[in-house]
Amino acid sequence: MKQPVLTITLNPALDKTVTVEDFILGGLNRIKEWRMDAGGKGINVAKVLQNFSVDVTAWGLCAGRQGNVLTDTLSSLGIPNWFVQAKGETRTNLKIYVELTQEITELNEPGFTVDDDVLNQFLNRFETDVRQMSLVVLAGSLPKGIPPDFYGTLIRIANEVGVRTVLDADGEPFIHGIEAVPYAIKPNIHELESFFGESFRTDEEIIDAARRLIAKGIAYVAVSLGGEGSILVTEKEAIRAKPAPITPLSTVGAGDSMVAALIYCMMQGMSLEETARWSSAAGTVTALKPGTQVCTLAEVEDKLSSVNIWSILQKTTNSN
Ligand SMILES: Nc1ncnc2c1ncn2[C@@H]1O[C@H](COP(=O)(O)OP(=O)(O)O)[C@@H](O)[C@H]1O
Numbered sequence: 001m002k003q004p005v006l007t008i009t010l011n012p013a014l015d016k017t018v019t020v021e022d023f024i025l026g027g028l029n030r031i032k033e034w035r036m037d038a039g040g041k042g043i044n045v046a047k048v049l050q051n052f053s054v055d056v057t058a059w060g061l062c063a064g065r066q067g068n069v070l071t072d073t074l075s076s077l078g079i080p081n082w083f084v085q086a087k088g089e090t091r092t093n094l095k096i097y098v099e100l101t102q103e104i105t106e107l108n109e110p111g112f113t114v115d116d117d118v119l120n121q122f123l124n125r126f127e128t129d130v131r132q133m134s135l136v137v138l139a140g141s142l143p144k145g146i147p148p149d150f151y152g153t154l155i156r157i158a159n160e161v162g163v164r165t166v167l168d169a170d171g172e173p174f175i176h177g178i179e180a181v182p183y184a185i186k187p188n189i190h191e192l193e194s195f196f197g198e199s200f201r202t203d204e205e206i207i208d209a210a211r212r213l214i215a216k217g218i219a220y221v222a223v224s225l226g227g228e229g230s231i232l233v234t235e236k237e238a239i240r241a242k243p244a245p246i247t248p249l250s251t252v253g254a255g256d257s258m259v260a261a262l263i264y265c266m267m268q269g270m271s272l273e274e275t276a277r278w279s280s281a282a283g284t285v286t287a288l289k290p291g292t293q294v295c296t297l298a299e300v301e302d303k304l305s306s307v308n309i310w311s312i313l314q315k316t317t318n319s320n
Pocket residue numbers: 187188189224225226227228229230243244245246248251252253254255256258279280281282283284287
């Protein structure tokens with residue numbers, strides 16, 4: 001039997017994206033257009049993997065009517081899903097796209113509160129069924145009631161049965177998750193800097209920070225740099241990807257698309273260089289779409305040739 005990739009979204013969201021011409025702080029702003037999309041990091045990763053024809057299943061927690069909208073959306077996309085129902089309501093995350101500045105501002109709600117019964121239901125199934133998965137993605141913030149080391153707990157359980165994990169989180173859940181040694185992580189540059197409490201000015205400084213994480217046992221560190229692209233680091237290699245300049249319509253979901261493409265490439269056994277190209281292209285295609293709409297395989301294939309790729313070590317040698 002084929003083993004699916006499992007995505008975990010403990011704090012999913014309906015993403016409401018509104019478009020305004022200009023944004024006047026403290027004034028009246030009229031919305032020109034709006035759209036709602038199923039969101040939350042694991043859910044977005046699942047949507048991309050499904051587009052890439054990777055066998056994927058989405059688990060998590062949700063609540064209320066908006067939770068039903070999310071699970072109905074996943075089912076209509078053909079993504080098998082299991083979400084434990086918490087009390088309250090699934091959050092709405094507001095994304096404001098300002099046409100004049102072409103910038104997107106995100107306002108993410110904290111989400112519902114989880115009680116022990118809900119958490120234990122989730123944990124019990126995870127402990128039983130994780131061995132049936134090919135890989136587990138743990139992504140996004142944790143709602144209230146979930147201990148900050150919960151990703152760490154899940155990673156340890158997966159490690160014990162030899163299932164690889166990919167972590168994409170921020171703050172305390174990220175710090176605790178790292179302690180449990182996931183297989184791969186995808187911090188953006190802000191998350192990396194906040195983890196180390198340092199700022200990194202050059203690619204070499206970023207690679208050095210990534211290698212400090214690799215020294216802890218993590219195999220694979222992908223640092224995303226927004227429009228500047230990304231750096232993929234393993235023990236032996238460091239590859240830099242830089243997309244051609246675009247005018248993004250919404251960068252929401254770009255990081256999640258990158259995570260999904262990384263997984264796709266790992267499963268295809270691609271080189272780090274090809275993985276850097278694919279994952280960067282995936283993020284860029286998603287950034288070109290309004291709201292939280294994600295890339296398709298054909299769109300990413302079309303974009304591959306526009307990504308600039310180089311090995312950092314090679315570059316350093318060449319420029320000497
Ligand atoms: N403005 C942009 N122009 C081109 N590509 C982008 C842009 N923003 C994001 N991307 C692509 O998406 C990837 C992930 O974006 P990033 O914003 O760093 O992730 P996150 O959403 O996790 O913060 C980038 O590495 C890049 O390939």
